[in-house]
Amino acid sequence: MQQKKKAHLLDFERPLFELEEKLEEMRLIRNEEEGEDLASSISALEERVSDLRTSIYQNLTRWQRVLIARHPDRPYSLDHIEALTEGFVELHGDRLFGDDPAIVGGFAKFKGSRYGSKDQTVMILGHQKGRDTMSRKYRRFGMPNPEGYRKAIRLMKMAARFGKPIITLLDTPGAFPGQEAEERGQAQAIAMNLFEMARLPVPIIVVVIGEGASGGALGIGVGDRMLMLENAWYSVISPENCSAILWRSWDYKEEAARALKLTAPDLISLGIVDEVIGEPMGGAHRDPDVTFEGVGRAIASNLTELQKLSTEDLLTARINNFDSMGAFKEA
């Protein structure tokens, strides 16, 4: 598999890319000179590249996964929506204050037949980050204000009224921690979503596609199934903030990432995530189509299962699932 050279290299990927570049050079030379003795050194180098790639990506530390989850080329919510659905109509505004570009959502036709189920209308929404300086600022780095959460719940309640299933995509470094967000009731907006989502009478599938930081993620993250991309992270706090509070320094983010057990495999063993969706080697951005295929298939199969349940069974199972989360003993 030939890797396309990317502008954004993570530090720990550098040795691999240097080696890959060298390999590329040697191949060019061979093409020009048709040198026979180069063939053996090329194949040796190919082997080294392949070994190094495997050793890097199969032994990612938790912090390295956080970096992949934040990779600037990673597919964001609108990319997933475009790939998984047709005819997406984005709806805007919370009908109370304004529209928040950090959360996008609307009705669309989920291309289920392509993923082993059937095409159907869904409400699909998620946190949205920007790709360049302008759009990052516009999207507030994917950090919603209260009106974002209120728009989300407005759309989800509407979906429930029309009997349409809900898909939410989580990708946020947290709810926006600003003065105005506080004034407009950031906490109340998130709390209300947790309450309402717990009782919406339609299937809700939650997919953590990138970053899942704290209440800012959970605010659109209560559902019947929790799916998570292999290199996404989800926890009660970001590693940086955890480091700042517990270590009283910003320098312990790697230790904090390790301590928080915030990766998809960690969350499976904690009983929070139901299914990990594999990513192409190196991360979702290396081959977005493969990523979307995995996400689409996981959504389709879970949706099919959930749509067999009666509304009553669906809601009972949803509440029981959250009720069972926690680790304690009765001494």
Added chain:
Amino acid sequence: MPWFKRKSAGIKTASSARNEVPDGQWVKCPGCSETVNRRELEKQRMVCPKCDYHFKMSSTGYFELLFDGKYELFDTNLQALDPLEFTDRKAYTDRLEAARAKTGQMDAAQAAVGEMGGHPISISAMDFSFIGGSMGSVVGEIVARSIRRGYERGMPVMVITQSGGARMMEGALSLMQMAKTSAHLTKLSEAGLPFFVLLTNPTTGGVTASFAMLGDVHIAEPGALIAFAGPRVIRETMGQDLPEGFQTSEFLKEGGFVDLIIDRRTLREEVIHLLDLLMEKDSTKTKTKRKPKKQKA
């Protein structure tokens, strides 16, 4: 050779021990800097007789204050595990052990059932002195069960919040306690039973962003800090300077997020009055006489 030797290096006072009422007969009030007699302070429900500053009160203190007399404690045997095997500068298990020794409690919340003005009520209350009142699996479970006790037995529910937020040392499991408690509140709401929240100083983070903001009636103690992102977080991450009184009870009431601000010394009768209004069984019989709103000063 030194004349005396320090046995261990460093300052040993735990950070969570700050902001609490120190031992001793005289206490300096953080509100007015006056010295207050401890016995007088206790008589005033830990409210400064000079400036009405509300000192932090324990869950037991609130139970003693609110219930008619006797009450039954529940779930005192729930014990936190260490599912993440979490260690920062200190192991989570050591923090738990220290907090248990300090407070004599198993975790940062207690739940009880008793009567207020003759109305049965299920109350849970948090303790800031136990790892900052943070919510991990045990606190979430205690609050959730206290809510469930309400809808299973047909009682109103009250929660007294005092918390720095979700507990970092249990990671995503702490976060899920927000969803768990909120899910149980949908059942209470369906059962047509009221949910009262008493917000005390401080209530922040994941606790504010779940059950603390889901009450039918939000009561706050005067001058409490109530926030999602606290002032320090906003200042550090956004570099914003905040106006005076930002995120206090009074500020939240003005913003429409708190119904009532009630002095702790009249809290019991005010809550009983609300219960009389909402839980009337026999309208000819009034349970308590409501004293006029006068603060002892």
